[in-house]
Amino acid sequence: MTIRLFDRRQDPRGRRVLITGASGTIGRSLGERLTRAGAHVVGLDLRPTGDEPFTVLRCDLTDDTSVTTAVAEALDTLGGLDILVNNAGIGGPAPAELAPGDEVRRQLEINLLGTWRTTAACVDALVAARGRVVMVTSRMAVMQLPLAAAYGASKRAMVAYADALRLELATHVTVSCVYPSAVRSPIHDSTKAAGLSLDGMSVYEPLEGVVDTVERAALAVRARRDLPTTRKGAIEFFLARHLPALTDRIVRKTLAARAAAGSFDDAPLAAGVAARHRSTP
Known part of the structure; x- marks a missing residue:
């Protein structure tokens, strides 16, 4: 049987790994898996739970000093x-038609x-080790959903940053982007509380598949540039990249159906969307 190069993985034993958002749904699961496989894992998180099966250091990613100090300790x-x-990442409601506020800036x-x-x-440490960076981005980095402009913009910008980093460090470091769709986790709580649930706009995927894809991105013998996490995600990624007008029509049709069903009637942030769809013949 022939094994494709993209499916071959490096031995995780002894690999030195740093994970941000390590106490959250994806980060903790990934850290547990890599630790069991023999990797040396340290995590960063704003609120470590204290019961993770690997070291997690408290770190506020919005603070320069906190990041510098925590990363130095992790590398040591x-x-x-x-x-x-x-x-690490957060989501939340942020309609594009409204002026950016604290929620947008936070994301x-x-x-x-x-x-x-x-x-x-x-x-410097990655260059010295000829290492790898894995960015856990989002399907929304390429296919924007309505009423969540800040999340999509931040993830698309994250990919742009990854592209620049890949070019600058190409002689020594590889950079891969992973594109999950939606995983059930607390990241969606604030969106649901605002009446802007992803239900009907996005299909939740199993956590295990996302973690497997991130692990593959981290350990593949030959680094992949972009990795969707499901077959459906791969199709959406292709359509968004190569047929964006078609993707827009699909999303608009779904949004119109949700508005017609009254999904946004009790959501003040979506009042404009609901009103415009009611007034459309």
């Missing part, structure tokens, strides 16, 4: 760095600038 603990997984600060800060603090 690991003795270097082979793999950085930028997994950009963590999803984009937090990733940037952490990576910059790790660059």
Whole structure:
């Protein structure tokens, strides 16, 4: 049987891994898996639970000093760095038609600038080890959904940052982007509370598949540039990249159906969307 090069993985034993958002749904599961496989894992998180089966350091990704201090401690603990997984991220309601407020700034600060800060603090160690950066982005980095402009913008900007990083570090470090669709986790709580649930706009996928794809991105013998996490995600990724007008029509049709069903009637942030669809013949 022929094994494709993209399916071959490096031995995780002894690999030095740093994961941001390590106490959350994806980060914790990934850290547990890599630790069981023999990797040396340290995590960063704003609120470590204290019961993770690997070391997690408290770190505020919005604070320059906190990031510099925590990364330095992590690198000292690991003795270097082979793999950085930028997994930390938050979501929340943010219609594009409304002026940006604290919610928008919070998402950009963590999803984009937090990733940037952490990576910059790790660059020297990654170059020395000829390591790898894995960005846990989102399907919304290529296919925007309505009423969540900040999340999509932050994740698309994260990919742009990854592209620049890939070019600058290409002689020594590889950079891969992973594109999950939606996983059931607390990241969606604030959106649901605002009456803007992803239900009907997105299909939740199993956590295990997302973690497997991130692990594959981290350990593949030959680094992949872009990795959707499901077959459906791969189709959406292709359509969004190559047939964006078709993708727009599909999303608009879905949005119109949700508005017609009254999904946004009790959501003040979606009042404009609901009103415009009611007034459309």
